Amino acid sequence: MIEAIEPLMTALQSEAASGPAISPSAAAALAVGLAAFGAGYAERGIGSAAMGAIAEDEDLFVNGLILTVLPETLVILALVVVFLV
Amino acid sequence: MSAAGGSNPEYVIARVRARRSALFGDEEYRKLVRMGPAEIARFMEESEYEAEINALGSRYSGVDLIEYGLNHNMAKQFNDILDWADGRLYDLIARYLRKFDAWNVKTIIRGIYSETPRDEIETDLIRAGEFDDRLISRLLDAAEIEEVVELLSGTIFADGLEAAYDDYEDVGVLVPLENAVDRAFYEQLLDGLVVGEETKQYREFLEAEIDFRNARNALRIARSGADLDPTDYFIEGGTLFRAAELAALATNPDELVSKIRDSRYGDRLSNALSDLEEADSLIGFERALDAALLEYADTLGYVFPLSVTPIISYILAKEREVDNIRAIARGREAGLPPEEIEEELVIQ
Numbered sequence: 001m002i003e004a005i006e007p008l009m010t011a012l013q014s015e016a017a018s019g020p021a022i023s024p025s026a027a028a029a030l031a032v033g034l035a036a037f038g039a040g041y042a043e044r045g046i047g048s049a050a051m052g053a054i055a056e057d058e059d060l061f062v063n064g065l066i067l068t069v070l071p072e073t074l075v076i077l078a079l080v081v082v083f084l085v
Numbered sequence: 086m087s088a089a090g091g092s093n094p095e096y097v098i099a100r101v102r103a104r105r106s107a108l109f110g111d112e113e114y115r116k117l118v119r120m121g122p123a124e125i126a127r128f129m130e131e132s133e134y135e136a137e138i139n140a141l142g143s144r145y146s147g148v149d150l151i152e153y154g155l156n157h158n159m160a161k162q163f164n165d166i167l168d169w170a171d172g173r174l175y176d177l178i179a180r181y182l183r184k185f186d187a188w189n190v191k192t193i194i195r196g197i198y199s200e201t202p203r204d205e206i207e208t209d210l211i212r213a214g215e216f217d218d219r220l221i222s223r224l225l226d227a228a229e230i231e232e233v234v235e236l237l238s239g240t241i242f243a244d245g246l247e248a249a250y251d252d253y254e255d256v257g258v259l260v261p262l263e264n265a266v267d268r269a270f271y272e273q274l275l276d277g278l279v280v281g282e283e284t285k286q287y288r289e290f291l292e293a294e295i296d297f298r299n300a301r302n303a304l305r306i307a308r309s310g311a312d313l314d315p316t317d318y319f320i321e322g323g324t325l326f327r328a329a330e331l332a333a334l335a336t337n338p339d340e341l342v343s344k345i346r347d348s349r350y351g352d353r354l355s356n357a358l359s360d361l362e363e364a365d366s367l368i369g370f371e372r373a374l375d376a377a378l379l380e381y382a383d384t385l386g387y388v389f390p391l392s393v394t395p396i397i398s399y400i401l402a403k404e405r406e407v408d409n410i411r412a413i414a415r416g417r418e419a420g421l422p423p424e425e426i427e428e429e430l431v432i433q
Contacts (some may be wrong), residue, residue, distance in 0.1 A: 045391075048092035052099030052169075 028085040035078030042071035093171045094391050100169060104162065105399045107133055108406050114430060117413050118423040122147045125414050126154070134158050151414045155407045156211050160185070162403060163213035166396060173279075177287065177393040179215050180274055181400060183241065186214030187270040190242060191263050193224050194233055198259055216240075230262070245269045264318065271295055271320040283392035286385055290378075290397065293350065295323035297374045300345055303335045308367060325350075353377040379405060 022030075050064030109117070109132075117125055129151065130138045137154040145153055163182055170178050189210045196206035203225050212221060220236070227233045230253070234246045245265035252261035274291045278284065302318045303326075319328045325348050326334070334341040339362075345351065346358050354377055358370070379401060386395035409430045416426040 045092050045095045049095040049099040052096040053103055056100050056103035 024085045025082075028081045031081050032075065032078045036075045039071040039074040042074070043068055046071070093169075094174055094393075097166065097169045097174065098391060098395050101166065101396050101399045105395075105402060108402055109410070114409065114413070114427075117410065118417075118426045118430075120413075120417065122151060122414050122418055125410070125417070126150050129154060129410075137161070148414045148418050152411060153208060155410055159403060159407050160211050160213040163400065166400070167215070170396075174393060174396075177278075177284065178396055178400075180278070180291070181397060182214050183270055183273065184214070185211045186216050186240075187242070187266050189214065189216065189221065190224070190233070190237065190266050193227070194230055194259060194262055194266075197227065197230055197233065241273045242266055242269045268320060271298060272322065275322040283389040283394075286388060287393055287397060290385060292322065292324050293378060295320050296325040296348075296350070297378065299323055299326050299331060300341070301371060301374065303331055303341055304367060304370070307335045307337075307341065350377060353380060 020027075047068045050060075050068050053060045054064050113128075117128065120128060123146075126138060126142075126147075129135075130142075134154050137157040138150065141150055141153050141157065163185070166178060167175065167182065189212070192209050193206060195201075196203075196209075207225055210221065212218070216224075224233055224236055227236060231250065234250050237243055237246055242265070245268055246262065249261040249265035253259065271294075274295065275288065278288060278291075280288050299320055306318070316328045316332050319326070319331055321328075325345070334344060342358055342362060345354060351358075354373055356373070358373075386398040388394070412429050413426055416429065
């Protein structure tokens with residue numbers, strides 16, 4: 001039994017040593033995606049609050065828009081990772 | 086933040102905060118106390134109250150116009166809030182706003198009892214609670230109090246009213262019915278309230294409301310010397326009194342006052358309590374209770390900006406504004422000097 005597993009183990013170890021489970025570009029893509037997810041979550045609250053404020057006073061449209069897209073900077077910063085890889 | 090999973094609290098709170106900043110401030114009040122009723126109506130026409138004053142302007146004038154304008158506007162604002170809110174937030178807000186349902190039910194019952202015409206009852210209603218227009222118009226159409234009790238089956242007032250109706254038939258006075266309505270309102274305030282970190286402050290506020298109501302009732306019974314059992318009027322849910330305790334305290338006002346002084350409201354009410362002991366003035370004490378509640382309202386909403394508390398804070402501030410403007414209008418009509426009216430106002 002053990003003799004049968006041993007070659008498999010060495011094979012797995014040598015493959016693990018040869019490289020990480022996912023490639024660097026895939027990891028970078030994942031990082032950007034997670035950052036976008038965070039930005040979306042932040043915008044959800046800000047956006048609905050901004051809509052409420054604009055409904056009361058239309059002059060707040062510009063302020064509301066700016067505040068709503070501020071978390072977008074998260075995604076832009078995360079995009080830097082893509083160029084670094 | 087919300088149990089519904091949406092961003093509803095953010096939306097409602099943004100709108101409510103905008104409305105709160107549009108409430109009258111010190112400066113407006115200073116101007117208002119120097120105006121006559123007609124000028125106050127004109128001043129209101131140029132403010133948030135424009136639509137109501139214009140709509141009612143052809144039917145009423147003077148202080149009546151101001152009063153109905155205020156009531157309509159308050160009802161509209163609070164209905165708006167209930168329209169916007171969803172899920173758990175709605176439940177929390179509706180708890181407090183059912184106060185106006187209780188007010189409407191009492192007004193309708195009193196109107197039927199005194200055989201007031203339907204139109205006159207209708208103008209006195211404040212449609213800010215949960216009842217929709219259809220239910221209210223059916224209640225208004227009712228010719229007998231029994232019909233009102235039947236129509237209300239299925240609401241929070243059902244159980245208490247049915248029991249109280251038998252008492253009413255026996256004695257023929259409205260007191261048992263009105264008590265049943267008030268009691269139903271106060272008892273649902275804390276009923277099934279899920280207390281998290283955020284709603285803790287809200288619960289404290291509701292408990293204070295109940296405690297103060299109990300204290301007020303006990304003092305009134307003690308003062309009036311009437312042979313009433315205070316436990317009949319006791320409302321469960323407060324932290325200050327137990328039913329049995331209140332019965333003993335109501336016969337002994339001094340002990341009641343010292344009990345309140347030792348409670349968690351002692352600091353806030355200490356001046357009012359001294360006044361009560363010295364001057365024997367119940368009116369002053371009741372105003373102090375109102376002011377203490379308002380103080381709660383001021384601090385509400387800063388610790389948890391995305392909970393129900395900023396909304397409740399707005400609701401209280403709005404009620405206070407309506408009371409203040411009404412006091413100014415009535416005071417001016419009666420010819421009181423501005424300084425005296427200013428003393429009556431509760432300004433934050």
